[in-house]
Amino acid sequence: MPIAAIVPGDTAFVLISAALVALMTPGLAFFYGGLVRRKNFLSIMMQSFISMGVVTAIWVAFGYSLSFSGDIWGVIGNFDWAGLNDVGEGPSPWAPNIPSGAHFIFQEMFAILTPALITGAFADRVNFKSYLKFLVLWSVVVYVPFTHWIWGGGFLQQWGVLDFAGGLTVHTSAGMAALASVFVVGKRRFLPGERRLPHNVAFVALGTGLLWFGWFGFNGGSALAANGLAAQAFVNTDIAGSIAMVTWLALTWWRHGKPSLVGALTGAVAGLACVTPCAGYVPTWSAFIIGVLAGAAGYGAVWFKEKMDWDDALDVWACHGVGGILGSILVGVFATTAINPAGADGLITGSGILLGKQTAATFLIAGYAFLATWIILKALNAFSPVRVPDQVEQNGLDAELHGEAAYTFD
Numbered sequence: 001m002p003i004a005a006i007v008p009g010d011t012a013f014v015l016i017s018a019a020l021v022a023l024m025t026p027g028l029a030f031f032y033g034g035l036v037r038r039k040n041f042l043s044i045m046m047q048s049f050i051s052m053g054v055v056t057a058i059w060v061a062f063g064y065s066l067s068f069s070g071d072i073w074g075v076i077g078n079f080d081w082a083g084l085n086d087v088g089e090g091p092s093p094w095a096p097n098i099p100s101g102a103h104f105i106f107q108e109m110f111a112i113l114t115p116a117l118i119t120g121a122f123a124d125r126v127n128f129k130s131y132l133k134f135l136v137l138w139s140v141v142v143y144v145p146f147t148h149w150i151w152g153g154g155f156l157q158q159w160g161v162l163d164f165a166g167g168l169t170v171h172t173s174a175g176m177a178a179l180a181s182v183f184v185v186g187k188r189r190f191l192p193g194e195r196r197l198p199h200n201v202a203f204v205a206l207g208t209g210l211l212w213f214g215w216f217g218f219n220g221g222s223a224l225a226a227n228g229l230a231a232q233a234f235v236n237t238d239i240a241g242s243i244a245m246v247t248w249l250a251l252t253w254w255r256h257g258k259p260s261l262v263g264a265l266t267g268a269v270a271g272l273a274c275v276t277p278c279a280g281y282v283p284t285w286s287a288f289i290i291g292v293l294a295g296a297a298g299y300g301a302v303w304f305k306e307k308m309d310w311d312d313a314l315d316v317w318a319c320h321g322v323g324g325i326l327g328s329i330l331v332g333v334f335a336t337t338a339i340n341p342a343g344a345d346g347l348i349t350g351s352g353i354l355l356g357k358q359t360a361a362t363f364l365i366a367g368y369a370f371l372a373t374w375i376i377l378k379a380l381n382a383f384s385p386v387r388v389p390d391q392v393e394q395n396g397l398d399a400e401l402h403g404e405a406a407y408t409f410d
Contacts, residue, residue, distance in 0.1 A: 005091050005097065006096075006097060006098060007097040007098070007225070009226050010095075010097045010098050010224070010225040010226050010227075011097075011099060011102055012226075013221070013225065013226035013230065014095075014098050014102045014103070014106050014221055014224055014225075015102055015105070016217065016221075017106060017217035017218075017221020018102070018105045018106040018108075018109050018217070018221065019217070020213065020214045020215075020216060020217025020218070020221070021106070021109035021110065021113065021214055021217050021218050021221065022052075022109045022112075022214075023210055023213065023214040023217075024109075024113050024210065024211050024214035024215065024218065025048050025049070025051060025052055025109075025112055025113050025116055026049070026210060027207045027208075027209070027210025027211040027213075027214055028048050028113065028116055028207065028211060029044070029045040029048035029049055029207070030045075030203045030204075030207030030210065031203075031204055031206075031207025031208055031210075031211060031265075031269075032044045032045070032048065032119065032120045032123065032207070032314055033045045033200070033203055033207070034199065034200040034201060034202065034203030034204035034205075034206070034207060035120070035123075035198045035199075035313075035314050036123050036124055036198070036199065036313070036314070037124065037194075037195070037196075037396070038199040038200075038396075038407065039395070039396025039397070039398055039399065040123065040124045040397045040398060041199065041200075041398060041406040042398040042402055042404050042405070042406050043124075043128070043396075043397035043398055043401060043402060044119060044120075044123050044124075046128065046402065047116065047119040047128075047131055048116040048119065050132070050135070051112050051113075051115055051116040052112050054132065054135050054136060054139075055108070055111050055112045055135070055139055056108060056112065058111075058136065058139050058140065059104075059107075059108045059111050059112075060084055061082065061083060062079060062082045062083075063111060063140070063143075063144050064081060064084070064087070064104050064107065064108065065077060065078065065079050065081035065082045065085075066079070066144050066148065067107070067144050067147040067148045067151070067152045068081070068093075068103075068107070068147075068148070068151070068152040068153075069081040071148070071152070071153045071154065073155075074149070074153075074154050074155030074158060075148070075149070075154065076144075076148055076154075077148050077153075084101075084104065086100070087100045087101055087104050088100060088101045089101065094151075094224075095224040095225070097224070098224060098225075103224070106221060106224075107147070107151075110147075110166060110169070110170060110218075111139065111143055111144075111147070113170070114143055114169070114170045114173065114174050115134075115135050115138050115139055115174070117171075117174035117175075117178070117316060117320055118138070118174050118177045118178045118181060118316060118373075120178065120312075120313060120314030120315070120316040121178030121179070121181050121312045121313060121314065121316040121317065122178075122181045122182070122185045122313065123188075123313040123314055124188050124313060124393065125185060125186075125188055125189075125387050125388060125397075126386055126387060127385065127387065127388050127401070128397075128401050128402070129384070130380055130384065130385070130386040133380055134376060134377065134380060134386070137376045137380075138372075138373065138376055141372055141376065142173060142177065142368070142369055142372050142373065143173065146168065146169045146173055146368075146369075147169055150163050150168055150169050150361075151163070151169065156361050156364075159357060159361075160344060160354070160357055161358060161361040162277070162331050162335060162343055162344060162354070162358065163277045163328065163331075164219070164222055164233065164276070164277055164278065164279050164280040164281055164331075164340075165218055165219045165222035165233070165276045165279055165280070166218070166222075166276050166277065166324075167273070167274075167276045167277025167278070167324045167325075167328040167331070168277060168324065168328050168361065168362065170276065171273045171276060171320040171321070171323055171324025171327070172320075172321060172324035172325050172328060172362060172365050172366050172369065173365060173369040174316065174320050174321070174324075174369075175316055175317045175319070175320035175321020175322065175323070175324055175325070176317070176321050176365075176366045176367075176370040177369050177370070177372075177373035178312060178317045178320070178321060179310070179312065179316075179317040179321060179370060180370045180371070180373035180374040180377070181373060181377060182311055182312050182317075183310075183374070184373075184377040184378060184381070184386070185377065185387055186311075186387065187309075187311035188311055188313065188393070189390060189393055198262060201261055201262055204262055204265055205261065205265060208265040208268060208269065211269060211272070212241060212268060212272065215241070215272045216234055216238075218237075218276070219233045219234065219236070219237045219275070219276055219279040220233045220234040220237065220279075222280060223280055229339075229340060230280075232279075232280060232284070232339060232340075233280040235284055235287070236275055236278065236279045236280075236282065236284060236287040236290075237279055237287075239275075239284065239287040239288055239291060240271045240272065240274060240275030240278075240287045240288075240290045240291040240294065241268045241271040241272040241275070241291065242268070242271070242291065243271060243287075243288050243290075243291025243292055243295065244268060244270050244271020244272070244291040244292070244294040244295035244298070245264050245267045245268035245271060245295070246264075246267075246291075246295070247271075247292050247294075247299075248264060248266060248267020248268075248270065248295040248298065249264040251263075251295070251296065251299045252264075252299070266298070266302075266315065266319060267294075267295045267298065267299070269319050269320075269323075270294050270295060270297075270298030270299075270318070270319040270323045271291045271294040271295060271323070272323075273294070273319055273320050273323030273324055274290055274291075274293070274294035274297075274298075274323040274324070274326050274327035274330075275287060275291070275294070275327060276324070276327060277324070277327045277330075278290060278327050278330055278331050278334060278335070280340050280343075281331055281334070281335040281336070281339060281340050281343045281346075282330075282331070282335055282336065282339060282346075283338070283339055286330075286334040289334075290334070293326060294326060294327070297322050297323070297326050298315075298318050298319055298322055298323055299318075301315075301317065301318035301321075301322040302315050305317065321366075325362050325366060328358055328361070328365075329355070329359050329362055331346065331354070331358050332346050332347060332352075332354045332356070332357065332359065333346050333347045333348060333355060334346055334348060335349075335354060336348070336349040337349075388400070388401070
């Protein structure tokens with residue numbers, strides 16, 4: 001296809017969207033950083049920022065190629081685009097209206113953010129060297145295959161499974177990986193009388209703002225064109241995130257008697273995660289319902305986690321795992337070809353076929369992500385401890401692992 005087929009406006013839109021998604025990783029660093037104790041602030045931020053470097057190297061070398069180039073039995077791609085061979089100014093096979101380089105960079109930002117999401121579950125207690133190994137292995141063993149299965153011509157895409165912007169590839173996979181890490185790494189240890197509250201709620205708010213801002217590129221940009229579908233995804237994203245925030249706030253206010261800013265911000269993230277797979281497939285009115293369900297389900301998941309005594313430090317499973325699972329299934333309820341002719345009709349406008357496919361795919365992705373993560377961490381533990389020694393955890397990872405301090409005052 002000639003380069004003339006490329007639409008400049010669409011190219012600019014996708015590149016801007018990629019930049020917005022890139023901003024989400026620093027946003028995540030502030031969101032998580034504000035939630036942890038002061039002595040581990042830099043450590044959790046480092047885990048987010050370093051993903052930008054490590055995953056970029058993987059994506060350039062072979063990750064993008066294995067995700068989107070060719071297809072081997074519906075399971076994985078090939079190495080035709082390794083090292084970005086034939087990826088550049090020419091039209092992308094996946095979106096002929098934009099250059100293949102634009103498609104590459106947009107997808108790279110998703111690959112960077114996804115493993116960084118997991119770190120909130122094992123905050124305060126994982127060795128940085130072990131995390132680097134985990135980052136590489138998880139990206140190759142979990143994220144790359146998922147991307148091919150759902151977006152790169154793999155068997156789930158061939159079967160008709162829908163995931164507009166990453167409910168399965170990003171949020172379900174990261175959330176279930178987070179839950180597996182909790183069981184392998186174990187619970188945090190606190191000193192007698194040590195405060196367990198977020199050390200800087202202002203940073204949590206800043207991080208949420210950056211995440212929400214970037215999410216418009218995350219979901220809207222997944223239309224891969226500056227068109228009505230992008231606008232629909234943009235609007236749905238705003239509504240679901242906003243309504244989930246209000247829902248979570250109402251539940252925390254009712255339960256604890258005070259309106260919590262952290263609760264409201266957490267609810268917004270849960271709603272944004274839940275609408276991600278739905279954004280370009282569902283009508284606007286359903287985004288309101290998705291927001292309510294996301295806020296209630298996420299809050300309920302936190303309550304359940306506490307009852308089970310799972311130490312998912314920053315509620316990654318409750319927000320991203322439960323949100324991604326719920327949203328991916330709800331695609332099968334609310335999707336309509338009146339919004340996106342390239343999609344399918346769900347339960348309300350069609351039949352239960354899509355709902356069955358979405359549910360089966362969601363359980364497959366959730367189970368694979370959980371099991372693969374458990375195996376990766378167990379394998380790493382067999383060679384060197386994934387968790388830091390007790391003394392390092394007590395003194396704080398910032399000083400012990402990085403030799404730095406976030407604040408110079410006592």
